[in-house]
Amino acid sequence: MKTIKYIYLFLVCLVMSCTNDEIHYEGEPYLHFVTSGSDQLIEQGSGHKDVEVKYGTISQVSGDKEVKLVLDPSSTAKEGVDFQLVKGTDNPSGKVNGVFVVRLLESGATSVAKKAVFKLQSNSIQNAIIDYQTYTMSMSLKCSATLMNANFKNTEAFWNTPNGNYDIVQSSTTNQLKVKDFLDVGVDLVLNYNPDTYVVTIPDQYTGSNYSAAPYAGAPIWVKQSTDASQVSSFNPCTKTLTVYGNYYLKGTTAAYGNKKEAFVGN
Template sequence: MKTFKYLLLILSFLLVSCDNEEIIYEGESYLHFPTSAADYLINQGSTQRDIEIEYGTLSKVSGDHEVKLVLDPTSTAKEGVDFQYIKGTDNPNGKFNSKFVVRLLESGASSVAKIAVFRLQSSTLKSSIINYPTFTVTMSLKCPANLMNGNFKNTVAFWNTPAGFNFDIVQTSATNELRIKDYLDVGRDFILKYNPDTYVVTIPDVYTGANYSAAPYAGTEIWVKQSTDATQVSTFNPCTKTLTIYSNYYLKGTTAGYGNQKEVFIGN
């Protein structure tokens, strides 16, 4: 028994020693980006937006090495039109990481996103082929949310079919809230919450005002909530005055319902 305990003690010591031992990489530096992509909105009227693009190396760089941020030809964004390099060249001497600065230009931005794929270039440092050799910037114009006030046509419809009916959309006194007036029923608005930075829309659970009429669920309330499919993201674009909603209409207290539905509104 004593021998068994002694062996366990040795094994425990070895495991702790392995856990606490640092793994030291002493190979080549290898340039890379810590993440692969990011989305940026340029506020209408702002003229420009400066963003920082971080990069790193697998080991600390020793000596002078020039590293450039270069645009991949697969990009849809153009230098001088959509963006400018503010700091496009760097020397990471003595560092594990550093950053570039790029200026996004409102004059070239539109509501349709443009893509800038950046690579790292150096004559003395190699680039990594994994994690991550490129960094993709998606840039688009961000118009103010108050442009969503107005009259909209329901071009893709479910609750109010056929498509083509017009509805007023208003911003209420509640923070970051839109209402589609009289959409669910006369006097019953469709309430939408939104993120002011991304314009992603969320749908609170709400009673539509209607009840199901057929057996076995006759009289059951019909409610609406956010789509249950995480890939279906509701958003609006004030620049194009377009609202796209993915919602789920269901019978309260049951597993029955109409499933996830897409509804689109375009400003008149």
């Protein structure tokens, strides 16, 4: 019956848009993770990186109850090699939340991501049947962005002929790369990037070319960030790879080539 009440509580809130102040639940606490997971990069030369994994309970926990963070066998990351549990057990007495600490080890990190799938375990508190019951942590080595200063081959191309070679350089603007002469001679493809994740965004820019056929003859061709949210541009300095999703369009018209992929691999 408690489980039924628990389900009903969430269904009511989904329908009626309950706020936290309106929820009054006094049943079993039930365990769950706060999020479904995270992608973590371990900085080259850092030695290790400590990551907090947060969890919660549906209601306040009373009494001395232990909660453990356990590794699921489906994981590709190994405890003691790729990570350590700095804080793998917790006692959430009197609280509705808690935190574990996972230490990612640079010595085991590679440019190819490994995944640790965690679950919550307790002899005293049941796991929730709604919310996140697993937490997947992707871990990989993060090399310096300066390694992208090199010559790259355009292995998958829309704008140019495939297998062309281009120099990629760090711009004088912070956190910005330029693919030299990619759009045209003297016209670089400018890419901004997040220094923590190496996710790339494409600022709206003129390609240096104009469309030649009617009815849009003379319209300048521009490129901007892909309009498909699932297409995320990024680079990996460890493997010297860059993937760019751009939207090529005719400025001042409704015409466009659409979202296109450009892939680069360092020579």
